[in-house]
Amino acid sequence: MSMHELTQFDEDNLIFLVEIVRQMNARGENPGTSGIYSYRPEKSEGDFFMLSEAGVDKGVFGREHMIGVGEKGEVLPLWQKSGRSTGNETPLHMMIYEETDANCILHSHSLESVWFCDLYPGKDLVEITGLEMLKGISGNESHDVTLHIPIFDNTQDVQSLAESARKTLRHSPGFLIRGHGFTCWGNSVWEAKRHLETFDYLFKYFNGNK
Ligand SMILES: [Zn+2]
Numbered sequence: 001m002s003m004h005e006l007t008q009f010d011e012d013n014l015i016f017l018v019e020i021v022r023q024m025n026a027r028g029e030n031p032g033t034s035g036i037y038s039y040r041p042e043k044s045e046g047d048f049f050m051l052s053e054a055g056v057d058k059g060v061f062g063r064e065h066m067i068g069v070g071e072k073g074e075v076l077p078l079w080q081k082s083g084r085s086t087g088n089e090t091p092l093h094m095m096i097y098e099e100t101d102a103n104c105i106l107h108s109h110s111l112e113s114v115w116f117c118d119l120y121p122g123k124d125l126v127e128i129t130g131l132e133m134l135k136g137i138s139g140n141e142s143h144d145v146t147l148h149i150p151i152f153d154n155t156q157d158v159q160s161l162a163e164s165a166r167k168t169l170r171h172s173p174g175f176l177i178r179g180h181g182f183t184c185w186g187n188s189v190w191e192a193k194r195h196l197e198t199f200d201y202l203f204k205y206f207n208g209n210k
Contacts (some may be wrong), residue, residue, distance in 0.1 A: 004048050005043055013188075021061045022194055024058065029108040033056060034109045035109060036052050037107065038052065038105045048070065056121075069090070071094070089157050095163075099166055103187050104189040105184070110200060112203040114181065116207055124150060125168075129204055131141055133205075133210075138195075148171040151176045152175050152176070182199060182203075
């Protein structure tokens with residue numbers, strides 16, 4: 001079991017993550033307290049993560065709203081306060097950390113991501129090719145690659161959604177939920193941010209083309 005200890009590197013990353021949440025809020029991507037964000041601390045052995053507190057207005061989101069959870073998403077004693085939780089989408093984040101080498105996960109309710117799903121009714125995997133911005137996704141060296149983005153139907157049964165999504169993570173470092181939003185990750189906070197901006201560009205491109 002790892003100590004629930006944050007290094008200076010972690011603190012710097014958490015401050016950066018808070019800045020990203022504020023930037024997303026300024027773009028209207030997490031209205032009405034929505035969205036969930038997380039970070040895997042340097043010394044985590046799969047049993048320590050920092051997640052955003054649920055129900056917080058993202059316009060005033062701060063470092064104090066990142067709280068420590070264990071491997072099942074349970075709030076750790078140091079961060080427990082009455083009524084404090086990381087929200088019902090926590091299992092999705094825990095599943096992604098289990099299955100990938102992600103160190104940061106971002107979840108957006110951007111309208112562009114919701115509209116993008118509406119372009120592909122009934123489709124559960126969308127193919128994108130031929131755009132220079134595909135190089136914004138790690139591992140892509142050229143515009144001439146094919147990215148597959150999974151789309152899931154929305155549900156309040158987040159556990160079953162997590163199990164469906166678990167099988168698709170190899171396709172892309174992000175997936176969509178119809179009528180809801182978008183989740184992406186990276187092996188650093190920087191990479192997660194780059195992926196978020198890259199996917200958002202792709203959504204805007206196709207939305208503008210309809
Ligand atoms: Zn959501």
